[in-house]
Amino acid sequence: AARAGRVEFRNVTFAYPGAEAPVLSDISFTAEPGQTVAIIGSTGAGKSSLLGLLPRLYDAASGEVLLDGVPVTRLDRAEITQRVAMVPQRPYLFSGTIGHNLRFGKPEATEQELWEALTVAQAADFVQDKAAGLDSRISQGGTNVSGGQRQRLCIARALVTEPKVYLFDDSFSALDVATDARLRRALKAKTADATVIIVGQRVSTIADADQILVLDKGRIVDRGTHEELLESSSTYQEIVES
Numbered sequence: 001a002a003r004a005g006r007v008e009f010r011n012v013t014f015a016y017p018g019a020e021a022p023v024l025s026d027i028s029f030t031a032e033p034g035q036t037v038a039i040i041g042s043t044g045a046g047k048s049s050l051l052g053l054l055p056r057l058y059d060a061a062s063g064e065v066l067l068d069g070v071p072v073t074r075l076d077r078a079e080i081t082q083r084v085a086m087v088p089q090r091p092y093l094f095s096g097t098i099g100h101n102l103r104f105g106k107p108e109a110t111e112q113e114l115w116e117a118l119t120v121a122q123a124a125d126f127v128q129d130k131a132a133g134l135d136s137r138i139s140q141g142g143t144n145v146s147g148g149q150r151q152r153l154c155i156a157r158a159l160v161t162e163p164k165v166y167l168f169d170d171s172f173s174a175l176d177v178a179t180d181a182r183l184r185r186a187l188k189a190k191t192a193d194a195t196v197i198i199v200g201q202r203v204s205t206i207a208d209a210d211q212i213l214v215l216d217k218g219r220i221v222d223r224g225t226h227e228e229l230l231e232s233s234s235t236y237q238e239i240v241e242s
């Protein structure tokens with residue numbers, strides 16, 4: 001039996017409501033369980049929009065987005081959120097304790113599960129350093145934690161739900177290179193069977209992906225591994241050198 005978490009985009013085109021020009025045109029790719037697919041491209045290329053089609057923040061205008069072979073438009077939201085966790089570009093923490101925030105997708109999670117997720121997300125140290133630990137309060141919008149801490153707490157929150165598919169939208173951008181590398185090593189070990197789709201700006205974040213999609217103006221202009229793209233893609237070379 002196929003492992004769960006296979007993602008497939010088939011000739012997907014998408015335009016925002018009211019906008020004339022499509023933001024995504026003829027997008028096709030497959031991400032298998034155990035694989036990491038990275039998406040890179042200049043600002044406005046459509047990377048976040050692409051990720052948003054899987055949890056159905058929006059639906060494709062044409063083509064199909066499939067999860068384990070079933071169009072997401074035929075799945076109900078609960079089925080999707082059970083299998084897919086997205087860490088958005090501007091991750092949101094609500095006012096409440098760190099524990100509340102981490103349990104958002106799985107209210108019954110044990111403290112041990114929370115600490116495991118925090119450890120993978122490289123956030124255990126700073127939570128431990130707080131006098132109240134998991135009971136420390138986050139202010140509205142998470143303004144009393146740094147951008148990098150917020151990213152790591154939101155990554156931990158996604159880990160707690162143990163999804164089949166992880167969507168990381170530039171989730172590592174506020175981390176220093178060493179923390180980024182440690183986090184992704186831990187993540188890889190923890191999510192070995194999961195499908196990971198990651199939008200990244202930094203080459204070090206995406207270089208070890210099984211497949212990199214180079215997005216430009218809503219189209220996949222090149223695809224391959226880091227080494228292949230360095231050889232074949234002038235767009236990729238420009239991004240790498242910028």
Ligand code: GTP
Nearest residue numbers: 016017019023041042043044045046047048049050
């Ligand atoms: P960065 O996050 O800056 O790296 O860009 P991106 O590659 O993730 O592009 P994104 O998918 O965010 O945006 C692609 C295009 O869609 C841009 O021209 C945006 O202005 C536009 N866009 C994004 N969100 C919306 C929206 O909610 N409504 C409308 N009408 N347009 C949007």
